[in-house]
Amino acid sequence: MQIKQTIEQNLAQLTFRGDLLGEPDGTIVRQRIHDLVAGNVKHVVIDLGAVQHINSAGLGALVAALTTMRKSGGDIRLARVGDNVQNILMITRLVRIFDTYDSVEEAQKDFRIPAS
Helix, strand or coil: CEEEEEEECCEEEEEEECCECHHHHHHHHHHHHHHHHHCCCCEEEEEEEECCCECHHHHHHHHHHHHHHHHCCCEEEEECCCHHHHHHHHHCCHHHCCEEECCHHHHHHHCCCCCC
16 A cells, blocks of 8 residues: 655645555554654545555554544544445444545545634
8 A cells, every 4th residue: 555645734635545454554554643643733634535445454544543643632534435445434333433525625624724
């Protein structure tokens, strides 16, 4: 899996490419989130549009990322969640803890960051 990152003001966009499977991918996600928290980034949108499959380790990484961000006073939004991943989120009832959006733009707007 690859992660493309862009940061603008206090908002990071992480675009995942490839499947989120196994511990190596989870380690990458957790480290990226810890780096963002260390950089005082409070809002993260994760674009899952290019992720076809996710397993329990991948779900664990997303939950850990959300927990880390919320403990630091931030939050995570998921955007462009595909059908396979959405089904897994529904089966595991993680749709109750993750806010999901059809587009990255919608997720960014939901943070309601005032212009500087």
